[in-house]
Amino acid sequence: MLAERLLSGIKRYVDGVRFRSALGLRQGVTVGFLAQGEYNLNYLLQSGEQRYVLRVNTGSQMNLDNQIAYEYRALQLLSPTGVTPRAFYLDDTRQEIPYGILVMEYLPGKPLDYRSDLATAARTFARIHGMEFSAGEVEFLVKEPGPLTGIYNEAVRLLDKYFSCPRADPVVAGLLGKIILRAEERKKDEKYLLEEPWLRVINTEVNSHNFIVNPATGSCHLIDWEKPIYGEPAQDLSHFLIATTTLWKQNYILSRGEEELFISTYLQYLPPCPQAKTLRERVEMFKFFNYLRAVSWCAMAWTEYIEPGRPLSNPDTFEKIKAYLEPGFLEGILRQAV
Template sequence: METIQAIYDFLQTRTWLQVNDPEEQIVFLAAGEYNENYLITVEEIYGTARHVFRINHGSQLGLANQIEYEFAVLRALARSGVTPRPYYCEPDPGFDELGNGVLLMEYLPGRPLDYAKDWREAASIFAAVHAQPVDDRLIPQPDPVRDIARECEGLIGRYPDHPMTEARDRLLRYRERVLETADEFQTLTADDKPVMANTEVNSHNFLIDDETGRGWLVDWEKCVVTSRFQDLGHFLVPTTTLWKTDFEFGREGRRDFVAAYLELCRAKAGSGMDLETALRCTEIMERTILLRAISWCYMAHYEYTQDGRALRNEDTFARIEQYLDRMAWFFESKT
């Protein structure tokens, strides 16, 4: 209730929205590791309108201006038609409950993505996003295999007193194997233009509206300018699909998804990469994203077992523990 009151008090100082009854018009929507979302319903001249009020509490990218960065990403993607439209941003809202900044954006209806029946819509969303002109103000990641491996080294070594030393050693060995594919990936993608990639494409970051058949990709806090295969690899890797569901892509499912994506890209931009090359690029990125996922779990396990974490999700902690327990299986699945 304190946060809802803070949102209401903040909006009284702005002209963003007219809220008269915070208990009725402002409700909690969802929270992740670094952000909280609230649904605000207001009456406007054309009828009832719904908006998302997003509160930032930290940055996976290590940015001091995280909420402004995400706002810039959403503005850059506004013409894609598959992302929420941003309205306002305030990096210094002046209320402790409003964290490190807030933004107001479009509310989009829908349910989480069902991998078995919605994978074609996901391919269409990726094709639309990746066709957008790149905003040069966004963080570049031109060498994603090495860049992610470097990020993982930081995650693994962030807490020197981490007690899970065996897990650390296994992660470092797998990291060396991933780095062996970096030159091959750079050669295969040398003529492929960089895109704005979400890099966190789990099923709950998609919204599918069954009434209209439309789909959207939300939660753009970790967008970078990089290879499009980072999104494809992240979408297909089992650490993503198993995070919220019990689904795994088989060999033919992977092939069908990448083929559908390439076909949609060709329809938008003409000729492109052949399927076998695209599959190899996706495979390399799957292995790399797997390293990042387990490295983050290793780091987050330490944070979750310490006092003072601002946001704590017990379902997330349970999944972190499960992934660390199954580390060997994950690595063997991508050998």
Template sequence: MYFGKEIESKNLATEDKIVLFLREKQWVDPKSVAFLAAGEYNENYRVTGTDADYVFRINHGSQLGIKNQIEYEFRVLQHLSATGVTPVAYYCDPDPGQFAGGVLLMTFFSGRPFQYIDDSKKAAETFAKIHQVLPSPRLLNQYDPINQIISESEGLLARFSDHPKCEEKKRLFLYRDELLDEFGDNENLFVGDQACVTNTEVNSGNFIVEGRAAFLVDWEKAVNSYRYQDLGHFLVPTTTLWKSDFCFDSDRRIEFLRAYHTATQSTMEFDLLDRRTRILERVILLRALSWCFMAFYEYTRGSRDLQNQGTFKRICWYLDDIDHFLRSA
């Protein structure tokens, strides 16, 4: 009987498969299911239930290089549940059979897209709440974020030996050398700072604004680390330009950091927060461009489960203007 249902479901649209899956699992009683959005490693569907709406998330891969990706994200959301600015994770199935990877059911937020000019202060307040959460022993650690991000970037650059963009690869390795010369010996950089849970992937598309709050909804790449990973990632132009045409100038950058500093009620000197964030901005820029370098190969060789032509255009733009982005650091 179950085998027959599985064969039959192969001919159904994804939305219909989700309806059948939710009813069989008795997670919720779905009235309707509609495609919501897809990133590079997950696709999301809106589930309208009897009393509430939900997001049904289907995983297709892992940026962290782990096999239990959807379970990992489920644990992250459980750990952050008290913040009030992240989705509530209700159910998770790491081996759902008829879907590409694991699946997760979580809160749906009905707000509007994030706008940097209007909403950066809200993001600062969101980060302040998230960074109060102490590290979880069930998450990966990045307590040496500079060297670990550089190492991750090296892996992305070296993944495909027959990559056609040789000059871009050479330029990124030269930038890597600059970072190592300046920051490679940094064991005392975060002395006295409290580690916390960090998202590490905070582009505008991962925020939903409802009222006076900005909810951070995508947690696939979270790690235990230091706040500067999120602050630096939020500010670099490779992040802001990913889904918008906005770049932080020096005044708006300082305005955002001051809003964060105020929201945390921190005793840390603002200049120290500024300096450490600036260092991570420079390092995160290497990772962003290295990911684009890697993804260009996968897109042009047809080896990605999920593809987005808007994303591919951004990738090409970033690589074509690589010197401009590196000068911005």
């Protein structure tokens, strides 16, 4: 595994004078594997009472030349919210470690539980989406030509990898083709969003394991900022609520009552803005497009998982990918677009 192969080099790296000086570490540093995503490895660093997360980036879903620096800048920008990890260190030279490295705050706690943490998560979203920045501060962030067009364009790019794969299932490809055609028809609806644009820093990947909830302190942090953009907050909220997100790690589907609890709590804590009055309609408008985004990512990832050489792989992720590409599941998404 890549995590094991890199471990000895990372241990040498964090014991180096430059690294320890940058973080003000006076004692030795222990390193242990913490977790991995699809394009990142996370290690836990401990020096005395100090604990940090060292994040190793292995690829970019956004086709960025410097993915780790993008994430670092986003964390720095969002630091005043108090609900994202603080970033302390960046090394994007790839000299000592052949990947970009970021060191950020370690946050103790547990992944979000949809049964008990919806209101807490809503407050976290409201805090992030309530932050306004100048044009210069968000200049580095990706911006889409339109809120629905951006998702559609990403899906087209992702699905192209599946459609061109010789091992793709023709039935699945046909259903995915119908979904993308339906999205092409419906993306014109974004004109209603553009009449009253609402732009904030959004995360775009808000599954339950990207949150850390600490019951002892009552805090809830959104921790993974690999793919932030400057876009419509309703995209994040819709993504958080839909079944492809809630089923991903917890096999849970929110009831209408739970959705309403989340939205009403969010509105309660969101600073005043004119878009609040149409928030529910905006969230509903994004749902089909977020379903499209989920299954198109799965289709792309499937083509990577079936070939050798993928730097990181997670068996549970591959099982979920295959489940989301089942014809019955895709037909259910098509019915949502009626």
